[in-house]
Amino acid sequence: VSTTDTLSEAALALRLRDGDARAQRIAWDRYASLVRGLIRRSLGRDGDSEDLVQEVFVRFFRSIARLRDPDAMRSYLVGVTVRVVRGEIRRRKVRSVFQLGFGAKTLEPFVDPSAAQEPLACLESVLARVSDQARLLFVLRYVEQLELAEIEAVLGVSRSTLKRRLKHASERVFELARREPALLPYLRETPALRDGGAS
């Protein structure tokens, strides 16, 4: 592995600002999975998700010069991703209104079969029933484990607004999840978290 793979976030950001092509490759290798995960979990998996991943990185590389704090590069990238996700949600709504069949996406589970199937299907079903905003907040806060300050910056909202929205989203997801027997073991403190991760 190239030694440049060990670049700190700030050092990588500075190289990206200079338009360093190799830094772009490093950023891609390092963060593509994060972006892909965010997009897929926020939108559901479909054939367009890789196009959206590319769109995120094209926007990110083009606009990196605007990043003021190199240490905040990851948050900046997440912000770009969220903007692309929101744009896609808007596009899908428009398509849905006009009932263009080819554009109407459904949330399709994308799970590793080695994971427990029933709970995953249940959680996907829960997330499909909450609002787009609530799903996005659940993904940012509880799946990607972003700090409140980071989400604040990413969404461009005040702390109080974020807390209010997060509370609403959390209650909604929790309420629906606790009605699903298959999800109860994951909501309780015991038994210990089952490892349903990818092999």
Place this chain on the structure above:
Amino acid sequence: MNTASPVQEAALTRLGKWYGRATEPGLAPQLHTGSFASIQAQLTHSTGPRWLFAAAGFAVACALSMWLLWQPPLSYHLVNATLTQSGYLQLARGAKKSELVFSDGSRVTLSASSRGRIARVTRHGAELSLESGLLSASIVPRDDAKWSITAGPFTVEVTGTRFDVDWSPTTEQLDVRLYEGSLLVGGPLLPRQVGLRAGQQLTASVSGARLVVDELGRAPTPAASAPAPVPPPSSHVGTAAPLQPQALPAPSRPDAPAAAAQSWSELVARGDFRAVVADADARGIEQALSTASRADLMALGDAARYVGRAELAVRAYSAVRTRHAGSADARSAAFFLGRVAEDQQRDYVAALRWYDAYGGESPRGALAAEALGRKMILVAKVSGTRAAAEIARDYLKRFPAGTYAARARELAASR
């Protein structure tokens, strides 16, 4: 209170962490690399938000014109050659090779029997067209360098590297040998551009629908293809200027311990196909097929396909379809199973079945045009051009600008 209760917070945190692990996104490594190539192409070629440029169009055009005036294109001089009016290099009498020497230090050599021309020279590099024969290039790395070689239906894009391109229009075979740096190859057999790293060679046969990526100097296995023998690397680059190799990872050997430490996806993304296959062999194929993640199974399939291990490729892709049925990778695996059947096993019936399977499962998938195009070519080969005419018309209707459009027009016109 404006926050979720601690109980809810803790429960949702557990749920979210579990959900994150269980839905870890995977991507076939060739698509991961291909995606990055696509990003680079967009960064290079597209012009940003259209409304912005429309609004600033005139100002940008003026600024660009001035910039171009200040930044003239590279200059070059010819060694042992003259240039015809249409840009073709004409070898001087008695010379064995012609050479283009550019003002940035880059050099391009054409062998005596080759035919090529300069399509365009810019301040960033040049676009060269190789119509037949061998072209050797030594491109000086620069941040803004942009060079491309068109060889038949293939395009080789580089920023700074040393390589040979050998194209035969008669056999429709392309050989790319890369000695330093990295480059991207795009063309009809490649759904997306393929990245090569130093020490690799790519052989693509359009008529035979074969594609092999291998270590330099290593003859592809018979199962993969039987391309022409590869001459030693030094034979074409004797006069090349010394270059600083790019900091790409060195090729790892199949028995390198690093293979175990890296995922197969990562190894394939780096072009280290043999390490993946060797690692699978070492772990035991059955064990690997039953425990590897979806991304690694796709990587194993790709690696096995590239090194000519057709049976292993089939088993890996089949495992994706069985273990991860319904996933996008499972759908893509159908297409790649078709490629293995067609290219390496010469089982055209099976290949057609797999292309049909992909077309049925992913009618608008990323490989849909390629699957239909391959089906059209195969039907023409097996059952004749008349039988392929209907498929050709369907192809033209769905993919009028597709890679196989020219052939489709020919077939569609057959009676």
